[in-house]
Amino acid sequence: xxxxxxxxxxxxxxxxxxxxxxxxxxxxxxxxxxxxxxxxxxxxxxxxxxxxxxxxxxxxxxxxxxxxxxxxxxxxxxxxxxxxxxxxxxxxxxxxxxxxxxxxxxxxxxxxxxxxxxxxxxxxxxxxxxxxxxxxxxxxxxxxxxxxxxxxxxxxxxxxxxxxxxxxxxxxxxxxxxxxxxxxxxxxxxxxxxxxxxxxxxxxxxxxxxxxxxxxxxxxxxxxxxxxxxxxxxxxxxxxxxxxxxx
Amino acid sequence: xxxxxxxxxxxxxxxxxxxxxxxxxxxxxxxxxxxxxxxxxxxxxxxxxxxxxxxxxxxxxxxxxxxxxxxxxxxxxxxxxxxxxxxxxxxxxxxxxxxxxxxxxxxxxxxxxxxxxxxxxxxxxxxxxxxxxxxxxxxxxxxxxxxxxxxxxxxxxxxxxxxxxxxxxxxxxxxxxxxxxxxxxxxxxxxxxxxxxxxxxxxxxxxxxxxxxxxxxxxxxxxxxxxxxxxxxxxxxxxxxxxxxxxxxxxxxxxxxxxxxxxxxxxxxxxxxxxxxxxxxxxxxxxxxxxxxxxxxxxxxxxxxxxxxxxxxxxxxxxxxxxxxxxxxxxxxxxxxxxxxxxxxxxxxxxxxxxxxxxxxxxxxxxxxxxxxxxxxxxxxxxxxxxxxxxxxxxxxxxxxxxxxxxxxxxxxxxxxxxxxxxxxxxxxxxxxxxxxxxxxxxxxxxxxxxxxxxxxxxxxxxxxxxxxxxxxxxxxxxxxx
Numbered sequence: 001x002x003x004x005x006x007x008x009x010x011x012x013x014x015x016x017x018x019x020x021x022x023x024x025x026x027x028x029x030x031x032x033x034x035x036x037x038x039x040x041x042x043x044x045x046x047x048x049x050x051x052x053x054x055x056x057x058x059x060x061x062x063x064x065x066x067x068x069x070x071x072x073x074x075x076x077x078x079x080x081x082x083x084x085x086x087x088x089x090x091x092x093x094x095x096x097x098x099x100x101x102x103x104x105x106x107x108x109x110x111x112x113x114x115x116x117x118x119x120x121x122x123x124x125x126x127x128x129x130x131x132x133x134x135x136x137x138x139x140x141x142x143x144x145x146x147x148x149x150x151x152x153x154x155x156x157x158x159x160x161x162x163x164x165x166x167x168x169x170x171x172x173x174x175x176x177x178x179x180x181x182x183x184x185x186x187x188x189x190x191x192x193x194x195x196x197x198x199x200x201x202x203x204x205x206x207x208x209x210x211x212x213x214x215x216x217x218x219x220x221x222x223x224x225x226x227x228x229x230x231x232x233x234x235x236x237x238x239x240x241x242x243x244x245x246x247x
Numbered sequence: 248x249x250x251x252x253x254x255x256x257x258x259x260x261x262x263x264x265x266x267x268x269x270x271x272x273x274x275x276x277x278x279x280x281x282x283x284x285x286x287x288x289x290x291x292x293x294x295x296x297x298x299x300x301x302x303x304x305x306x307x308x309x310x311x312x313x314x315x316x317x318x319x320x321x322x323x324x325x326x327x328x329x330x331x332x333x334x335x336x337x338x339x340x341x342x343x344x345x346x347x348x349x350x351x352x353x354x355x356x357x358x359x360x361x362x363x364x365x366x367x368x369x370x371x372x373x374x375x376x377x378x379x380x381x382x383x384x385x386x387x388x389x390x391x392x393x394x395x396x397x398x399x400x401x402x403x404x405x406x407x408x409x410x411x412x413x414x415x416x417x418x419x420x421x422x423x424x425x426x427x428x429x430x431x432x433x434x435x436x437x438x439x440x441x442x443x444x445x446x447x448x449x450x451x452x453x454x455x456x457x458x459x460x461x462x463x464x465x466x467x468x469x470x471x472x473x474x475x476x477x478x479x480x481x482x483x484x485x486x487x488x489x490x491x492x493x494x495x496x497x498x499x500x501x502x503x504x505x506x507x508x509x510x511x512x513x514x515x516x517x518x519x520x521x522x523x524x525x526x527x528x529x530x531x532x533x534x535x536x537x538x539x540x541x542x543x544x545x546x547x548x549x550x551x552x553x554x555x556x557x558x559x560x561x562x563x564x565x566x567x568x569x570x571x572x573x574x575x576x577x578x579x580x581x582x583x584x585x586x587x588x589x590x591x592x593x594x595x596x597x598x599x600x601x602x603x604x605x606x607x608x609x610x611x612x613x614x615x616x617x618x619x620x621x622x623x624x625x626x627x628x629x630x631x632x633x634x635x636x637x638x639x640x641x642x643x644x645x646x647x648x649x650x651x652x653x654x655x656x657x658x659x660x661x662x663x664x665x666x667x668x669x670x671x672x673x674x675x676x677x678x679x680x681x682x683x684x685x686x687x688x689x690x691x692x693x694x695x696x697x698x699x700x701x702x703x704x705x706x707x708x709x710x711x712x713x714x715x716x717x718x719x720x721x722x723x724x725x726x727x728x729x
Contacts, residue, residue, distance in 0.1 A: 161416075175411075175412035175413070178413070180313055180333070181332045
C-alpha cells in the first residue's frame with residue numbers, strides 16, 4: 001500500500017490541499033497525519049475538517065504539541081508567536097473539532113511502522129529528534145522497523161547502523177529510497193504547513209510498504225495566499241514571513 | 248538482528264526458487280543456479296554467508312547490493328529478479344550471465360594492445376552507463392566483469408557501490424578503506440566516496456594489468472601499504488612490456504593520475520580514445536620508461552587535497568562537467584556561413600565547460616556498401632581529404648589536442664551515421680546544421696530532423712544568421728545536412 005505521510009500541517013490549508021492533490025496523483029491509497037494539525041496558520045477549522053474527513057475514511061492521525069496547546073492552552077515554555085497562535089486557534093475551533101483533537105492518540109503502531117509526532121521514547125514530553133543522538137534514542141525505544149515522526153520541520157532520514165549508532169541522510173526530493181529490511185529507519189517527512197529550510201514549498205513523504213520504498217517530495221503551493229491570510233487573521237507577522245521565506 | 252540460517256542443499260526451495268547447483272562459494276556469499284516455474288531463463292541466487300559471531304559489517308555489502316541492484320537498468324548490469332527479506336532468508340535472484348569473468352582472461356596477460364583496447368573500451372562503456380545512472384561502483388576489478396554473448400561488458404557486485412540520492416551505508420560503517428587493494432583509487436584510500444573518477448583509476452589499473460600482466464601498485468595488505476599510491480607513481484607499462492604502444496601507455500597513465508582532475512574525466516572519454524588509438528595525443532607521459540618521483544606525485548596529491556571543497560558535487564553533476572560534444576560539419580562546399588556558425592557554437596560550449604571534449608565529425612556518403620568508394624577518379628584518397636578539411640575547419644577553435652578528436656564516418660545515410668556515432672560513443676551534445684540553402688538541401692537531404700527526433704542526447708541545430716530576405720518557400724521548417 002502507498003501511504004502518504006503528512007506532518008506539521010499547521011493550519012495551512014493551501015499547503016495541505018496541494019500535498020493531498022500531489023499524493024492523489026502519486027496514487028497514494030492512505031494518509032497518515034503526524035500531528036500539529038493546527039497552530040501558526042490561519043485555517044485551523046478547514047484543515048481539521050479535511051483531516052477529519054480523511055480519518056473517517058480510514059486515515060490515521062496522531063496528536064501534536066500545538067494540537068494539545070489549542071485544547072488545553074499553551075504551556076509556559078512555548079515561544080511568544082506560537083503562544084499567540086495557540087490562543088487564537090482556541091477561539092476558532094468548533095466542539096466537533098475540539099472533540100476530534102481530544103480523541104487523537106499520541107502514537108499509532110501499524111504493520112512495521114510507528115507513527116508519532118515527536119519521538120518514540122516519550123512522545124508526551126515532545127522532545128525533538130534533532131540529530132543522530134536523539135534519533136538513536138528514538139530508534140532504540142521501539143521495536144518497529146520504521147518510525148515516522150514530525151515536530152522537527154526539516155526533512156531527514158536516520159538509520160540504525162549494524163554497529164548500533166544512528167546515521168543521518170539528507171533525502172533528495174523525488175528520489176525513491178529503498179529502506180532495507182535489515183535495519184531500523186526513522187523518517188522525518190518535513191513540514192507540510194511551515195517549511196524551515198529556506199524553500200517555501202511544502203514537504204511530505206510517500207511510503208510504499210510492499211516495496212519498502214520511501215520517497216520525499218517538495219510541493220509548491222500558493223504560500224503568498226497563506227501568508228496573506230495569516231496577516232489578515234491578526235496573527236504575528238513573523239508567522240506570515242516564515243511562510244514566504246521558508247524559514 | 249538475529250537470523251536463523253539453515254544449511255541449504257540442492258533441491259531445496261526458497262520462495263519458489265529451486266536450488267539446482269552451487270556454482271560459487273566466496274568468502275562473503277554463495278551463488279546457486281536456481282530455477283523457477285515462471286522463469287525460463289537461467290537465474291542465479293546470491294546468498295550472504297551468515298554465521299553467528301561474524302563481524303556485523305561482513306554482510307553490509309549484501310545489504311547495499313540489495314538496495315542498489317533493483318534500481319539499476321540496462322545491458323551493463325545483471326537483470327534483477329527478486330530479493331529475500333533479512334528476517335527469513337536474505338538473497339538476491341538475478342539473471343545468470345554465461346561465460347567467464349575477465350579474471351580468467353587476465354590469467355593470460357600480457358595481452359596484445361588491440362585486445363586491451365577492445366576489452367577496455369567495452370568495460371569503459373559499461374562503466375559510463377552506470378555513472379550516468381548516478382552510481383559509483385568502487386570495486387571495479389577483473390572478477391567483477393563479465394560479458395554478454397553480444398559483447399557488452401556487465402559489471403557485477405555492487406556491495407561497495409554508492410548511488411546518488413540514497414544513503415551511503417558503507418561510509419557510515421567502514422573503518423578501513425572500502426575497495427580491493429590492487430584497484431583502489433588514492434582518494435578511496437582516504438575514504439572519499441563521492442567521485443566517479445575513482446572508478447577511472449580502477450579502470451587504469453585494469454588496463455595496466457591487461458597490458459603488463461602486473462598490478463601497478465601490487466596488492467598491499469595494510470592501509471599504510473595502500474597509502475603508498477598517494478606518493479608513488481606506477482612503473483610505466485612500457486618499462487615492463489616494451490610492446491605497449493605509447494598511445495596505450497598515455498591512456499593508462501592518465502587514468503592512474505593521483506589527482507582525479509588530472510585523469511581522463513569520464514569513462515566515455517576513455518572508451519573514445521581506446522577505440523581511436525590514432526587520435527590519442529601522446530605526450531611525454533606516453534613515451535616515458537621511468538616513473539615520476541615521489542616528490543612530484545605527493546605534490547600533486549597535496550594540491551588535490553588543498554583544492555577539495557567542503558561541499559562536493561553529485562555523480563550526475565560531475566558527469567555533466569565532462570561531456571562529449573560532437574559537431575557534425577559538411578565541408579563538401581568548403582567553409583560556409585553554416586560551418587562558421589557551427590564553429591562559433593562549438594567554441595562557446597567548449598569554453599563554458601572546461602572538462603568537455605569535442606569530437607569533430609563529417610560523413611562521407613557511400614553509394615553502396617562494399618564498393619571501393621575511398622578513392623576518387625583522380626586517385627585521391629577521399630577519406631584523408633575529408634580528415635584534412637575537418638582539422639582545418641577546427642583549427643581556429645584552438646582546442647588543446649587532448650580535448651579534440653576527428654572522425655570521418657563512411658555511410659550511405661548521414662543521419663543514421665550520426666545517430667550511430669552518438670549512441671556508440673555516449674555523446675552528450677550533438678551540434679548539427681539546419682538547412683541553409685537549396686543547393687545544400689539537394690545535396691544532403693534530410694538530416695537534422697531525424698537526428699533531433701532520435702538522438703540519445705541534446706541536439707543543437709545551428710542556423711547561420713540570415714543575410715537577405717528568405718524567398719518564401721518555407722525554408723525554416725526544413726532539414727539539412729551537417
